[in-house]
Amino acid sequence: MMRKNIQLDEQGRLKHLLTLEGLKRELLVEILDTAESFTSVTGQAVKKVPLLRGKTLVNLFFEASTRTLTTFELAAKRLSADVLKINVSTSATSKGESLLDMLRNLEAMHCDMFIVRHGESGAAHFIASHVAPHISVINAGDGRHAHPTQALLDMFTIRRHKGEFGPLTVAIVGDIMHSRVARSQIHALTTLGVDEVRVVGPKTLIPKAVETLGVHVYHDMEYGLEDADVVIMLRLQKERMQGALLPSEHEYYQRYGLTMDKLAAAKTDAIVMHPGPINRGVEIQSEVADSAQSVILEQVSNGVAVRMAVMSMVLGRPAEGGAA
Amino acid sequence: MQPNTDVEQLIAKMAEDIQDKFLQSEQDEVLMIGIHTGGVWVAQRLHQLLKISQPLGALDISFYRDDFSRIGMNPQVKPSKLPVSVDNKHILLVDDILHTGRTIRAAMNELFDYGRPASIRLIVLGERSGRELPIQADVVGQHMSLGPHEHVKLNGPEQLSLTVTTTV
Numbered sequence: 478m479m480r481k482n483i484q485l486d487e488q489g490r491l492k493h494l495l496t497l498e499g500l501k502r503e504l505l506v507e508i509l510d511t512a513e514s515f516t517s518v519t520g521q522a523v524k525k526v527p528l529l530r531g532k533t534l535v536n537l538f539f540e541a542s543t544r545t546l547t548t549f550e551l552a553a554k555r556l557s558a559d560v561l562k563i564n565v566s567t568s569a570t571s572k573g574e575s576l577l578d579m580l581r582n583l584e585a586m587h588c589d590m591f592i593v594r595h596g597e598s599g600a601a602h603f604i605a606s607h608v609a610p611h612i613s614v615i616n617a618g619d620g621r622h623a624h625p626t627q628a629l630l631d632m633f634t635i636r637r638h639k640g641e642f643g644p645l646t647v648a649i650v651g652d653i654m655h656s657r658v659a660r661s662q663i664h665a666l667t668t669l670g671v672d673e674v675r676v677v678g679p680k681t682l683i684p685k686a687v688e689t690l691g692v693h694v695y696h697d698m699e700y701g702l703e704d705a706d707v708v709i710m711l712r713l714q715k716e717r718m719q720g721a722l723l724p725s726e727h728e729y730y731q732r733y734g735l736t737m738d739k740l741a742a743a744k745t746d747a748i749v750m751h752p753g754p755i756n757r758g759v760e761i762q763s764e765v766a767d768s769a770q771s772v773i774l775e776q777v778s779n780g781v782a783v784r785m786a787v788m789s790m791v792l793g794r795p796a797e798g799g800a801a
Numbered sequence: 802m803q804p805n806t807d808v809e810q811l812i813a814k815m816a817e818d819i820q821d822k823f824l825q826s827e828q829d830e831v832l833m834i835g836i837h838t839g840g841v842w843v844a845q846r847l848h849q850l851l852k853i854s855q856p857l858g859a860l861d862i863s864f865y866r867d868d869f870s871r872i873g874m875n876p877q878v879k880p881s882k883l884p885v886s887v888d889n890k891h892i893l894l895v896d897d898i899l900h901t902g903r904t905i906r907a908a909m910n911e912l913f914d915y916g917r918p919a920s921i922r923l924i925v926l927g928e929r930s931g932r933e934l935p936i937q938a939d940v941v942g943q944h945m946s947l948g949p950h951e952h953v954k955l956n957g958p959e960q961l962s963l964t965v966t967t968t969v
Contacts, residue, residue, distance in 0.1 A: 514863070521914045521915050793873040
């Protein structure tokens with residue numbers, strides 16, 4: 478029996494965004510199309526639309542983040558929502574309050590959405606299954622599991638440069654094992670019908686049975702990047718590494734760092750992406766990061782439009798059980 | 802009532818009306834903007850007939866609607882495209898049907914987030930009964946008296962036609 482997807486409401490519309498796994502292609506395309514419309518807001522003298530006026534959003538970040546937190550906050554403000562930021566490390570949970578008690582308190586303050594980042598896989602899902610029915614939850618990264626808005630903004634960036642997803646070859650390079658970004662990207666790319674999705678990295682950083690997700694595994698960078706249209710570099714997650722998965726940073730850079738030389742194997746018009754923060758000289762050469770093929774800063778701008786789209790879609794659902 | 806079936810003829814007459822009323826001077830300062838979707842179809846024709854020098858703008862008011870919390874996000878939302886600044890421009894705002902006036906309210910709010918126009922004139926292909934806001938058109942193709950259960954729709958984009966349907 479199919480388990481009910483708690484991300485969707487009775488009408489099949491997005492209520493929470495926790496993972497891209499199990500979402501239909503049409504829904505992903507609808508998010509990307511809606512995001513496209515929000516890009517015009519940055520062209521306005523007043524960079525704001527009144528869609529979420531009167532809504533209160535809470536950034537609940539249990540794990541450090543600059544880019545994601547900032548772009549979520551900016552996206553919420555461009556939608557005219559009120560945004561609270563709870564610094565969880567200094568909040569009452571460190572005084573012994575349980576997570577659920579904290580959620581109950583935020584609900585009592587009449588908040589409408591929780592944007593959650595947490596070091597544990599499944600944290601956003603746990604919160605979504607325990608909040609009051611009118612509250613939406615967006616996963617801003619949970620453990621090694623998922624980072625759906627990052628993958629969506631990456632898809633948005635790819636579509637803007639390459640048009641159709643079908644004929645593309647996309648290579649994701651680096652620490653696939655510890656990367657929630659890679660996992661969400663793989664779900665998004667395969668759902669959108671990308672012809673060939675490759676993961677490239679050392680055996681120790683590629684999860685076993687990753688092929689079952691529909692990707693091809695390469696351990697050699699040159700073969701992995703051959704004729705690629707899109708090269709996605711991942712950050713070497715030093716803080717997540719336990720044990721000797723790598724001989725040394727230096728050797729990693731020699732084999733898997735993206736240099737102009739290695740990039741030459743990809744198509745001449747290939748774009749280079751990175752979810753940030755980049756480690757120059759660790760997984761990517763400065764020259765590549767600053768080259769014309771790099772779209773890394775565009776990804777950041779697109780992140781605002783994509784998050785505006787997701788937030789307005791989950792909060793912009795007709796009230797359940799008739800008119801409000 | 803049945804609407805005039807020759808929409809192109811209505812548009813030609815509207816163009817004459819606009820020419821007389823609003824295009825006697827300061828042509829460069831005139832900016833025509835159509836409201837998605839039907840308003841853009843009408844505006845494309847007027848823009849061509851009147852040979853307006855500034856490029857045509859298009860407004861999608863989905864982000865400014867007042868019923869967002871009731872009916873939710875419009876899945877067919879299109880980006881607004883205003884190719885030149887609205888500051889100090891005389892705006893000719895074009896829509897297909899003026900009904901409650903709420904679309905125009907939303908459109909004006911959006912325009913003011915882009916800048917400060919010198920003036921805004923409202924041009925509509927059809928004007929029907931049922932206003933809920935103090936908004937009136939400056940140029941009207943056809944006046945229609947319809948009951949609350951009658952709905953008028955502009956079909957397009959190639960061949961434009963108006964149809965009236967009745968719901969119970």
